[in-house]
Structures are given as C-alpha cells and as structure tokens.
Amino acid sequence: MKKHKQWIFAVLTLALAAAPFTGLLYKTNGAVYANQNNNASVMMESTLSEKEALPAFGTVPLRVGSSGQDVYELQGRLKHLGYYDGAIDSQFGTKTMNAVTWFQWKFGIEADGIVGAKTKLKLYNATKAWKPTEASTSTAQKTGTSENTGTSNSAELTSGDAMGLSENDLKIMANAVYGESRGEPFEGQVAVAAVILNRVKSPNFPKTPSGVIFQPGAFTAVADGQIYLEPNEQARKAVQQALNGWDPSGGCIYYFNPKTATSKWIWSRPQVKTIGQHIFCM
CATH class of the missing domain: 1.10.101.10 (PGBD-like superfamily/PGBD)
Incomplete structure (x- = not known):
C-alpha cells in the first residue's frame, strides 16, 4: 500500500511538472495558428481594400x-x-x-x-x-474600335474635315509619316505630320497635303517609293494628333536627317529642335 501511494505521488509530481510545458506547447501552437488565421484575415482585408481602391x-x-x-x-x-x-x-x-x-x-x-x-x-x-x-x-x-468594326482607322482621321481635308489627303499623310519616320519616336512622327500641315497653311506651299507631299523633291519617301507602304496604326495616330493641334516641331516647315542629308541649303535653315534622328527647322 505504501509503494502504491508512492507511485501515485510520483505520477502526480510528474504531471504537475509537465503541465507548464504542455501549456507552452499549446500556447505556441495556438499562436502559430492564430498568426496564420490573422495573416489570412489581413491578406483578405488587404485584397478587398485594393479592389475597392482599384481604378x-x-x-x-x-x-x-x-x-x-x-x-x-x-x-x-x-x-x-x-x-x-x-x-x-x-x-x-x-x-x-x-x-x-x-x-x-x-x-x-x-x-x-x-x-x-x-x-x-x-x-x-x-x-x-x-x-x-x-x-x-x-x-x-x-463608330467603334478596330477590334469591333475594323473601320476605325479611316474614321479616326475624318476629324481633319475641320481643315477641309479629304479622306485621301489624310490617308496619304499617314503614308508619308510612315514612309518618312516609322523608326522615329512617336513625338517625331507627329512632328512630321505637323510639318505637312504647316506647309499647307503656308502661302509658300501647295494648299493640300497631297500637293505638299508630292511636290517634286519635297519628301524622300516619294522619291524612293516608300510613300506607298501601308501605314501602321501609330502613323495614323500621329496624323490624328497633328490634326488635333499637337505640333512638337514648334511650327517648322522643314526637317532633315543630318546623317543622310545631301543638300547644303537645308543646313542654312534656322534650326528649332531635334527629335529622334530629325532636325526640325524654319
């Protein structure tokens, strides 16, 4: 009986001694799971907040x-x-x-x-x-986008009617921009389109884009046949921006590539700015 009591006392002692460790383990596990749950909650709240604030x-x-x-x-x-x-x-x-x-x-x-x-x-x-x-x-x-109707390219350019320009004039402008400056930054392409329009407005040039573009010796793209390449969407947008009033050239009526220009006369023109590979001048 005495030994039995000793065994019971020993078991109770061990149980009491192990209780703090059991509690720590439980608390530790509880903290892990609580943290996981809290993180999930925070992530969910963050996701919702992002969705609510998403433009x-x-x-x-x-x-x-x-x-x-x-x-x-x-x-x-x-x-x-x-x-x-x-x-x-x-x-x-x-x-x-x-x-x-x-x-x-x-x-x-x-x-x-x-x-x-x-x-x-x-x-x-x-x-x-x-x-x-x-x-x-x-x-x-x-009229819808090109993905829906496939007709927006010509539709976007019809706003040129405010200047009395024909659809063919606008199309040939896009061809000229593409043939002359397709490797240039977009600003430079708009500037080329603006130069064409600036010439139309000038008393020293033909009164239509077609007349300006096909004036003998005026554009390299006409001389080498690149004027007849099919323009891309960026060239059309460049024309549209010029029609909307954006003139990165600052009112210029000439431009040239200094690496390829053969005319000594063009170097005598007052230079306004350089965009990409082109120098724009008056």
Whole structure:
C-alpha cells in the first residue's frame, strides 16, 4: 500500500511538472495558428481594400498620343475636378497633358504628364463621384474600335474635315509619316505630320497635303517609293494628333536627317529642335 501511494505521488509530481510545458506547447501552437488565421484575415482585408481602391482605368500608362476609352475617362475625371476644360474626345493631346501635369503637381506626384498607376489611383480616389455622362466627340468612339468594326482607322482621321481635308489627303499623310519616320519616336512622327500641315497653311506651299507631299523633291519617301507602304496604326495616330493641334516641331516647315542629308541649303535653315534622328527647322 505504501509503494502504491508512492507511485501515485510520483505520477502526480510528474504531471504537475509537465503541465507548464504542455501549456507552452499549446500556447505556441495556438499562436502559430492564430498568426496564420490573422495573416489570412489581413491578406483578405488587404485584397478587398485594393479592389475597392482599384481604378477603372486599364493597366497601360497613358501619355501624349494615347487614345480610346481610358483617355475618355481620364479627360472626364480631370474635367470633373476642374483641371481640364477641353473636349472629351478620347485623344491624349497637349491640353490633356497640361491638365495631367497640373493635377500631378497639386497632388504631390511627379509632374511628368504620364498617367501611370500612382496618378490613376489618386485621380480615381479624388473622383469617385464622377459618372461618364458627357458624350465623347471622338468619331472613333461613335463608330467603334478596330477590334469591333475594323473601320476605325479611316474614321479616326475624318476629324481633319475641320481643315477641309479629304479622306485621301489624310490617308496619304499617314503614308508619308510612315514612309518618312516609322523608326522615329512617336513625338517625331507627329512632328512630321505637323510639318505637312504647316506647309499647307503656308502661302509658300501647295494648299493640300497631297500637293505638299508630292511636290517634286519635297519628301524622300516619294522619291524612293516608300510613300506607298501601308501605314501602321501609330502613323495614323500621329496624323490624328497633328490634326488635333499637337505640333512638337514648334511650327517648322522643314526637317532633315543630318546623317543622310545631301543638300547644303537645308543646313542654312534656322534650326528649332531635334527629335529622334530629325532636325526640325524654319
């Protein structure tokens, strides 16, 4: 009986001695699982918050030369805040860029005129009350995109009617831009289109884009036949931007590539700026 009591006492002693370790193990496991559950909860809350704050814009950065539904929304939201007073035409031109830069400066973002993720999020959060109530004036919006109808290329260029330009004039402008500057940055392509329009407006040149482009010796693309290459979408957009009033050349009526130019006369013209491989001059 005495030994039996000793065994019971020993078992109780061991149980009491092991109790703190059992509690620690339980607590440790409990902490692990609690942390896992808490992390899952935080992740879920974070995901929901991101979804709630996620802009309706697409993921592609917007800049001068961009067009489409995202630009329509950008212009609408900027106009809602009073930063933009132009037409909601779905075309990212100089006026839209100025509005973007103003908004970025006011909201403490780098004022580079490019609408990236940070600018989109700030703009979205600042305009949650905005609704797309203003109709777009873009012909492309009315006729649909090229993915839907396959006809937007010519439709986008019909806004040139404001200058009294024919559809053929606009098409040949796109051909000229593509033939002359397809390897140039987009700004340089718009500048080439702007030079064509500047010549049309000048009393010293023919009065139509076709007349300007096919004037003898005026464009290399005509001389070497590249004028007849099928232009891509970027060349068409460059023409559209020039028609919308963007002139990166600063009003120039000439340009040349210093690496390939053979005319000594062209070097005598007052040079305004260099874009890509081209020097633009008056």
